Amino acid sequence: MGQADARGVTRAEIEEFLYHEAALLDEWRLDEWLALLTDDATYRVPSNDAPQADPASALFTIADDMHRLRGRVTRLKDPHAHAEFPRSRTRRLISNVRILERQPLVVEANFIVHRFRGNESVRQYVGRYRYGLVVDHGQLRIRSREAILDALELGSLGSVSFIL
Amino acid sequence: MNATPLVRNDPQAMRFEINRAALVDPAVLERERERIFDRCWIYVGHESEVRLPGDFRTRIVCGRPVIFCRDAAGAVRVFLNTCRHRGAMVCREREGNAQRYTCFYHGWTYDRDGALYAVPGQAAYPPGFDKNQYGLKEPANVASYRGFVFLNFDSGAEPLDAYLGNAKEYIDLVLDQSPSGRMEVIHGTQEYDIKANWKLLVENSFDDYHLLTTHSTWLDYLKNSGVEMKRPEKGQLLPSHGLGKDLGHGHATTDNVNFRGRPVAAWIPPYGEAAKAEIERIRAELVARLGEARAKRVADTNRNLLVFPNLFLLDGSSVSLRTFEPVGPDRMRVRAWALGPVEESPLARRVRLDSFLTFYGPGGLATPDDVEALESVQQGLATYREVPWSPITRGMAKEGEQLNTDERHLRAFWIEWDKRMRAA
Numbered sequence: 265m266g267q268a269d270a271r272g273v274t275r276a277e278i279e280e281f282l283y284h285e286a287a288l289l290d291e292w293r294l295d296e297w298l299a300l301l302t303d304d305a306t307y308r309v310p311s312n313d314a315p316q317a318d319p320a321s322a323l324f325t326i327a328d329d330m331h332r333l334r335g336r337v338t339r340l341k342d343p344h345a346h347a348e349f350p351r352s353r354t355r356r357l358i359s360n361v362r363i364l365e366r367q368p369l370v371v372e373a374n375f376i377v378h379r380f381r382g383n384e385s386v387r388q389y390v391g392r393y394r395y396g397l398v399v400d401h402g403q404l405r406i407r408s409r410e411a412i413l414d415a416l417e418l419g420s421l422g423s424v425s426f427i428l
Numbered sequence: 429m430n431a432t433p434l435v436r437n438d439p440q441a442m443r444f445e446i447n448r449a450a451l452v453d454p455a456v457l458e459r460e461r462e463r464i465f466d467r468c469w470i471y472v473g474h475e476s477e478v479r480l481p482g483d484f485r486t487r488i489v490c491g492r493p494v495i496f497c498r499d500a501a502g503a504v505r506v507f508l509n510t511c512r513h514r515g516a517m518v519c520r521e522r523e524g525n526a527q528r529y530t531c532f533y534h535g536w537t538y539d540r541d542g543a544l545y546a547v548p549g550q551a552a553y554p555p556g557f558d559k560n561q562y563g564l565k566e567p568a569n570v571a572s573y574r575g576f577v578f579l580n581f582d583s584g585a586e587p588l589d590a591y592l593g594n595a596k597e598y599i600d601l602v603l604d605q606s607p608s609g610r611m612e613v614i615h616g617t618q619e620y621d622i623k624a625n626w627k628l629l630v631e632n633s634f635d636d637y638h639l640l641t642t643h644s645t646w647l648d649y650l651k652n653s654g655v656e657m658k659r660p661e662k663g664q665l666l667p668s669h670g671l672g673k674d675l676g677h678g679h680a681t682t683d684n685v686n687f688r689g690r691p692v693a694a695w696i697p698p699y700g701e702a703a704k705a706e707i708e709r710i711r712a713e714l715v716a717r718l719g720e721a722r723a724k725r726v727a728d729t730n731r732n733l734l735v736f737p738n739l740f741l742l743d744g745s746s747v748s749l750r751t752f753e754p755v756g757p758d759r760m761r762v763r764a765w766a767l768g769p770v771e772e773s774p775l776a777r778r779v780r781l782d783s784f785l786t787f788y789g790p791g792g793l794a795t796p797d798d799v800e801a802l803e804s805v806q807q808g809l810a811t812y813r814e815v816p817w818s819p820i821t822r823g824m825a826k827e828g829e830q831l832n833t834d835e836r837h838l839r840a841f842w843i844e845w846d847k848r849m850r851a852a
Contacts, residue, residue: 321777425796
């Protein structure tokens with residue numbers, strides 16, 4: 265269904281969608297964010313030294329299917345998720361949005377995610393998102409979402425305990 | 429150095445306390461670098477990371493840049509990554525395959541064996557200049573045990589084999605997962621800093637007392653994923669029985685009955701129905717090769733092994749190799765890899781890596797809470813002058829068996845640490 269419709273999607277529509285997603289994540293409206301994803305969606309953050317790898321054969325930082333991603337969100341909403349209690353404040357800046365493929369729809373965008381927590385100065389997660397999108401009943405939805413960090417190692421970024 | 433002892437150990441009085449200055453004071457770290465890191469066998473890398481002649485990986489080990497590599501003859505070597513001319517690093521790439529190592533500053537070039545191969549304008553050096561005296565330097569000792577390569581900067585160090593002692597039995601248990609006894613490091617490194625003293629991660633990596641409170645959201649996730657969780661028996665905190673063991677020389681381990689699934693070879697629902705037959709096949713291979721008793725030991729126990737001072741083999745819901753070193757009294761750098769049997773099928777490998785990520789690593793459902801705990805401790809330790817002592821006495825009044833939620837194995841680390849810190 266989605267593939268045929270995706271041909272007509274404009275970059276402006278995709279940008280609108282990504283900005284909406286970023287706002288949901290920054291506002292910790294995590295259940296609404298989950299609803300943007302298809303039931304077979306994946307969320308991945310590759311290891312910094314294996315940015316091109318496949319999680320079936322390489323160690324990632326995060327490689328969630330929807331079951332674990334729902335569990336991750338359940339956890340993040342729980343005050344016993346100590347790494348995010350009190351939770352981080354984040355601010356995502358997304359730009360350089362490009363449609364790389366039409367069928368299926370593949371989109372990349374640059375990101376800077378500023379993270380603030382406790383008395384800490386800013387941590388900047390910089391990199392590139394790679395999305396597989398589908399059009400479902402006229403709505404864009406996320407089938408795959410990969411956040412590829414530019415840092416050569418996590419180093420002072422520490423954990424990726426929030427949704428990057 | 430502080431005149432007050434850093435460890436107060438009085439078994440008669442059932443007292444064992446750590447002076448919190450040990451986790452804060454820069455002078456303690458300075459002494460640790462001399463007495464611990466420059467005298468112990470320190471993990472460098474695994475042979476599977478450098479497969480072919482010329483393969484290299486650059487790393488920081490004990491604060492020194494090193495080249496971990498294979499020479500022309502296929503032997504694993506460790507070179508100090510510094511040109512003999514002015515000191516620049518001769519290899520600045522993270523990994524790769526090198527024909528030679530060239531210092532870009534003045535062009536001194538070394539071959540794969542570390543020998544100085546070429547010096548531009550060599551004729552200008554005085555007659556006594558001998559290239560043979562300017563090869564890449566190596567640490568005083570480099571040795572390996574079953575694929576794990578260690579270095580030692582102390583020329584008088586005891587051999588690696590003797591140093592590892594009883595820890596070898598527990599390394600062997602991990603290697604028994606492989607039909608040929610060979611494990612490999614899987615592509616992809618988790619490298620992250622923790623703003624805490626490195627010894628806090630020693631404790632945390634095999635302290636099972638914190639599991640229920642720190643990791644309740646992870647336990648909830650397992651329960652919600654259909655993993656059966658028994659109620660703890662009387663006198664226990666965890667769903668299964670587990671021990672803490674002092675292996676001597678500062679090495680120590682937990683030794684627990686598994687409840688959380690193991691890629692080799694105890695299936696749990698999160699692995700998926702499609703993997704069930706494969707996990708059963710792996711189990712059958714273990715039994716055929718090792719016999720029922722040893723197979724149960726390999727497949728049905730979790731062990732978090734400390735190789736003193738800073739290497740852990742975490743053989744839990746996957747196998748993680750974790751090492752870390754201080755970059756300051758209140759900061760450490762952690763590196764972790766996944767380890768798997770060389771002959772593992774693509775399906776089993778996928779299960780292993782997926783299972784790894786549920787618990788371990790900077791994006792896992794558990795490790796970030798450990799990081800948070802250690803950073804919280806470090807911040808709290810700013811009060812170390814007012815609140816100087818931490819008790820590590822769990823299990824101290826007990827005869828015989830020590831549980832994984834007791835602290836006998838933590839004390840084993842601290843006793844060795846204290847002994848070495850006090851050595852001349």
